[in-house]
Amino acid sequence: MTAVVETKGLGKRYGRRWALSDCTLSIPPGRVVGLVGPNGAGKTTLLNLAIGLLAPTSGVIEVLGGHPADGPSQLARVGFVAQETPTYSGLSVTDHLQMGAWLNPGWDNGLAIGRIQHLKLDPKQKAGKLSGGQRAQLALTLALAKRPELLILDEPVAGLDPLARREFLQVLMEAVAEHGVSVILSSHLVADLERVCDYLVVLVASRIQVAGEIESLLAGHRRLTGPRRDPSRLPANYRVIEASHTDRQSSLIVATDERVHDPVWTVEQIGLEDLVLAYMSRGVEVEKRQPAHVEVRP
Amino acid sequence: MIRFTLRQFRNVAVVSILVLVVLAVILAITGVPLVHLYDSTIRNCKAQGDCKEFLLTDRSLYVWLGIIVLVAPGIIGVFWGAPLVAGELENGTFRLAWSQSVTRTRWMVTKLGVVGLAAMASAALLSLMVTWWASPLDRVNMDLFGHFDERGIVAIGYAAFAFSLGVTAGILIRKTLPAMAVTLVAFVFARLAFVSWIRPNLFAPAYKALPLDPVSTGFATSGGSMSTATLIPAPPFISNAWVYSTQIVDKAGHALTHSFLARACPLLVSGKSAGVSSAGFGLLGHSATRSQAPAGAQSVLQDCVAKVGATFHELVTYQPASRYWPLQWYEMAIFLGAAVILAGFSTWWVRRRLT
Numbered sequence: 063m064t065a066v067v068e069t070k071g072l073g074k075r076y077g078r079r080w081a082l083s084d085c086t087l088s089i090p091p092g093r094v095v096g097l098v099g100p101n102g103a104g105k106t107t108l109l110n111l112a113i114g115l116l117a118p119t120s121g122v123i124e125v126l127g128g129h130p131a132d133g134p135s136q137l138a139r140v141g142f143v144a145q146e147t148p149t150y151s152g153l154s155v156t157d158h159l160q161m162g163a164w165l166n167p168g169w170d171n172g173l174a175i176g177r178i179q180h181l182k183l184d185p186k187q188k189a190g191k192l193s194g195g196q197r198a199q200l201a202l203t204l205a206l207a208k209r210p211e212l213l214i215l216d217e218p219v220a221g222l223d224p225l226a227r228r229e230f231l232q233v234l235m236e237a238v239a240e241h242g243v244s245v246i247l248s249s250h251l252v253a254d255l256e257r258v259c260d261y262l263v264v265l266v267a268s269r270i271q272v273a274g275e276i277e278s279l280l281a282g283h284r285r286l287t288g289p290r291r292d293p294s295r296l297p298a299n300y301r302v303i304e305a306s307h308t309d310r311q312s313s314l315i316v317a318t319d320e321r322v323h324d325p326v327w328t329v330e331q332i333g334l335e336d337l338v339l340a341y342m343s344r345g346v347e348v349e350k351r352q353p354a355h356v357e358v359r360p
Numbered sequence: 361m362i363r364f365t366l367r368q369f370r371n372v373a374v375v376s377i378l379v380l381v382v383l384a385v386i387l388a389i390t391g392v393p394l395v396h397l398y399d400s401t402i403r404n405c406k407a408q409g410d411c412k413e414f415l416l417t418d419r420s421l422y423v424w425l426g427i428i429v430l431v432a433p434g435i436i437g438v439f440w441g442a443p444l445v446a447g448e449l450e451n452g453t454f455r456l457a458w459s460q461s462v463t464r465t466r467w468m469v470t471k472l473g474v475v476g477l478a479a480m481a482s483a484a485l486l487s488l489m490v491t492w493w494a495s496p497l498d499r500v501n502m503d504l505f506g507h508f509d510e511r512g513i514v515a516i517g518y519a520a521f522a523f524s525l526g527v528t529a530g531i532l533i534r535k536t537l538p539a540m541a542v543t544l545v546a547f548v549f550a551r552l553a554f555v556s557w558i559r560p561n562l563f564a565p566a567y568k569a570l571p572l573d574p575v576s577t578g579f580a581t582s583g584g585s586m587s588t589a590t591l592i593p594a595p596p597f598i599s600n601a602w603v604y605s606t607q608i609v610d611k612a613g614h615a616l617t618h619s620f621l622a623r624a625c626p627l628l629v630s631g632k633s634a635g636v637s638s639a640g641f642g643l644l645g646h647s648a649t650r651s652q653a654p655a656g657a658q659s660v661l662q663d664c665v666a667k668v669g670a671t672f673h674e675l676v677t678y679q680p681a682s683r684y685w686p687l688q689w690y691e692m693a694i695f696l697g698a699a700v701i702l703a704g705f706s707t708w709w710v711r712r713r714l715t
Contacts, residue, residue, distance in 0.1 A: 113458075113459055114458075115455060115458060115459075131458070131463070131464070133463060134461045134462060134463055134466075135461075137459065137460065137461045137462065137463065138461035140459070141459070142455070142459035144452065144455035144456060144459070145452075145455075146452060148451060148452035148453045148455055148456050149453070149456065150368070150451075150453055150456075151451070152371070153367070153368070157367060160364075160367070161364050161367070161460070162460070164361070164363050164364045165361060165364060165460035165461060165462050166460055166461040167461055168461070201456070204456070205459075208460075208461065
């Protein structure tokens with residue numbers, strides 16, 4: 063099957079700053095993908111490239127086998143809920159549904175109206191007077207009723223209170239189950255994604271740190287605790303993601319496909335949050351270290 | 361996309377239609393009596409050679425209508441054009457709009473087309489209503505070119521241009537308020553530049569030679585210095601013409617020089633009557649201002665003009681009334697062309713550069 067998003071060497075530069083660099087990725091269909099990374103890591107840039115709101119500076123990106131925003135049919139296949147869920151503040155909820163019907167050939171009006179009723183939104187209410195949560199729900203309704211094959215959401219719950227956040231994700235999951243749509247959603251909080259995603263992409267400092275099925279990621283990482291040791295002396299098939307040491311003890315997070323047999327280590331399973339944090343701090347360290355490489359030593 | 365553009369444009373359109381309707385009612389109420397008044401009185405006043413009184417009918421309305429037609433395109437540019445895309449960029453709604461199943465090019469072309477046509481239709485309606493209303497007064501006023509920008513079809517071109525200009529400014533600046541300000545300044549500049557540098561050169565002017573009129577020709581010095589003394593020909597009255605200039609030239613086309621004037625009229629130039637003894641100009645006769653000059657000075661001036669008039673004549677450079685409509689079409693077409701170029705540029709920018 064075609065990958066929902068396939069990129070090779072994808073990069074986007076603003077002036078002299080690379081917002082995204084050398085991004086190579088292949089996301090299989092039918093997943094709910096969490097795109098995690100700190101603020102400013104390049105998540106929005108990557109999603110906007112997939113939507114076709116941005117054009118890449120380097121590399122290629124294909125979405126559902128086509129070029130992003132390349133004609134009405136490609137646009138129809140991808141639904142998008144943008145950051146801060148923009149809506150037309152002067153237009154009513156009904157006007158927004160009408161817009162969806164006018165501008166999308168595959169518009170599912172029954173779905174849209176059903177969802178608005180279910181959410182108990184007043185159809186005559188102006189979008190500018192909706193609460194943040196309601197606006198996000200309206201934006202999600204517009205994106206869903208278009209009946210896309212892929213739904214992309216950029217920090218959809220960032221501005222919502224915990225209750226609205228839970229409701230939004232719940233509605234999203236119901237829709238995914240019902241319509242079998244692939245989803246990519248970004249967040250800077252792992253907790254948001256943990257319950258809903260089955261695929262993870264970690265983006266730090268404009269680079270992809272890790273991408274894969276959450277299950278296999280969890281299975282492929284271990285926390286090792288034992289007497290203090292230099293991480294560079296570990297076997298070659300252990301990739302150290304994070305290492306912290308006390309005077310007598312070392313605690314490592316390593317990626318390995320093999321079982322750990324060395325009896326000096328206490329081996330633990332690792333949770334998603336710890337995994338993501340390990341990759342995030344590694345990415346940040348790499349970023350911090352970079353200037354050191356250009357220093358000329360006397 | 362057309363329906364959605366209309367929906368987004370609805371509030372503005374309702375306000376504009378209301379304004380036009382109110383104006384139409386005012387014009388109908390005052391315009392019909394004006395036509396009757398013209399039909400009934402104009403023959404008498406023409407016979408008496410004095411239609412001054414008729415020209416004072418609805419004077420302030422006449423002036424205000426001209427101003428409305430003059431500023432309407434600017435208003436369209438500022439309030440319809442500038443926010444059209446800048447508003448979407450500012451509020452982030454472009455992300456919503458551009459992720460519907462409509463390409464950016466179609467989105468942009470539809471918006472430009474629908475609102476642009478509405479701008480042109482409104483300007484056309486406004487200008488033609490005012491042209492009709494003012495036609496009895498304009499016919500008596502005999503100064504077609506004096507209201508060139510306020511009548512006829514040029515306002516359609518201005519409106520289209522102002523609108524495209526506003527859209528382009530909005531796309532480049534991406535903020536509604538600054539874009540509105542820039543639109544206003546750029547539009548006023550473009551209009552003034554056109555009026556001063558392009559319009560006079562669209563058609564080669566016509567020339568007319570007239571004998572110097574001893575009664576209406578004046579005499580002036582600049583800054584009180586006699587070395588700059590010269591004769592001033594009265595603006596000739598050519599009905600409905602646009603007079604560029606009047607000069608005093610000889611048969612070879614050389615302008616009247618100070619030394620010739622000094623030789624021909626030593627009395628005048630040596631300056632017993634220093635300063636200015638200018639003639640009264642225009643339609644309403646010369647007696648009013650002439651009477652202020654002392655009788656002696658008058659006869660000296662008249663003798664002088666008669667002497668100079670033997671070799672020199674008055675040359676009028678002007679556009680005749682027959683050029684009025686060709687100029688209207690030409691100017692409208694140029695502004696429409698500029699509007700189309702700006703619209704094309706902004707579409708290209710939205711498609712390619714706004715990424």
